[in-house]
Amino acid sequence: MAAEAARAFDADTSAARPGVRLLPGRDKRARHGHPWVFSNEIAMDAAAKALPPGTIVTLSSAEGRSVGMAMFNPRTLVAARMLDRDPRAVIDAKFLARRLRRALELRGRLFDAPYYRLIHAEADGLPGLVIDRYGDVVAVQVNTAGMELLTPLLLEAIDKVLDPAVVVLRNDGSMRALEGLGQEVRVAKGRVDGPVRIVENGVAFYADVTGGQKTGWFFDQRGNRAFMAALARGGARVLDLYSHTGGFALQAAMTGAGAVDLVDRSEAALALAERAARENGCAGRCKFTRADAFADAERRTGMAEKFDLVIADPPAFVKSKKDVAAGARGYRKLARLCARLTAPGGAMFIASCSHNMEAETFAEQVRRGLDDAGRTGRIIRSAGAGPDHPVHPHLPESAYLKALVLAVD
Helix, strand or coil: CHHHHHHHHHCCCCCCCCEEEECCCCCHHHHCCCCEEEHHHECCCHHHHHCCCCEEEEEECCCCCEEEEEEECCCCCEEEEEEECCCCCCCCHHHHHHHHHHHHHHHHHHCCCCEEEEEEHHHHCCCCEEEEEECCEEEEEECCHHHHHHHHHHHHHHHHHCCCCEEEEEECCCHHHHCCCCCEEEEEECCCCCCEEEEECCEEEEECCCCCCCCCCCHHHHHHHHHHHHHCCCCCEEEEECCCCCHHHHHHHHHCCCEEEEEECCHHHHHHHHHHHHHHCCHHHEEEEECCHHHHHHHHHHCCCCEEEEEECCCCCCCCHHHHHHHHHHHHHHHHHHHHHEEEEEEEEEEECCCCCCHHHHHHHHHHHHHHCCCCEEEEEEECCCCCCCCCCCCHHHCCCEEEEEEEC
16 A cells, blocks of 8 residues: 555646535635645535545635645545645655755754754644654654655655654554554664664653654653753752653753652653663662652652652643543642642742643643642743744644743742
8 A cells, every 4th residue: 555655646746636625715714824624614525525535635715716735534624734835736755855854954953963853743834744853763653644645755755855774653643543544653764672862951861762652752841851950950859740751850960950759650761761860870869759640749748748849741631622621620730739849949840731721721720729739939931842843823733832830939
């Protein structure tokens, strides 16, 4: 199937491409730059419904005016994902390589070393695609049917632009099910012999690119980690809940924290954090605890423990809109526990990576949690993801990460 897909897309032309029409008056958003077209905006006639998921189509208004070309899936709510507003453009390896080079040029201006998110889906002009770069190792997540069909051409383009030693397909995300796709993890090029060494803010870490969460590392918190590390100077005592592979904790230790407690449920993630701590020479100031973060925080609260810095970077509490109320309660509880564990004059960091949790709602839950703990404080930083996670101007959903730092009185 991969070879057939490659041949099909090599032959893509505007003349041969099927057409899909929008309903009367429903083309304005797409014409003005929105990258999504919803199924209720499209004339879903028999021909449109019969198109295989992921087909590249030419979109036009009800009157026949061209809107652009898109990846089309008649079975999903987001039925069309725009690729280019020029319907004459050809989708081939050269097209994908141009998008990769554009993204690479931007990251080259932003970062000194090749450790970053290279492609952030719609914001980088490649809907349904995430590419994280770990030096000579590239981890690729394909989340839509259209990008799945383009994968052979994508691999060709990656080779041409980056020539990496290793390419890993991390196609095991939950979003794929919405597109009717199965899950797989596959090394498409080279060989993976173990965790991959990366460097962030001058500190070495290890990422499990074949079995770790997402693609093995979370580049989005880079700036927030540097900010919290600066607060750790002078021997601060730090608690890092949901520590994963140690991004926040070890940078705090290397900046001058006196003692750092890392808490995570994953034994594998903690093992990578401990390995990095040894390499960086700070293992003697680190304690690694395998536990549920909420349970561990409750235990420490009962023991009246206090920390100069408390960091909580949990996985998404809100997987869909129906989970918003429960997720909000979770963030409020987490904020209460963090506030109670923060020493007077200290600081707490709390984040949400749930795109369905609006920033205002998240901030309100943190405020309530602070009040529940009987504490007061000041917000000294409100931030999102780093610049290698750009936000599409028409997609506020892509601004998924919310992070607050509070000086706690």
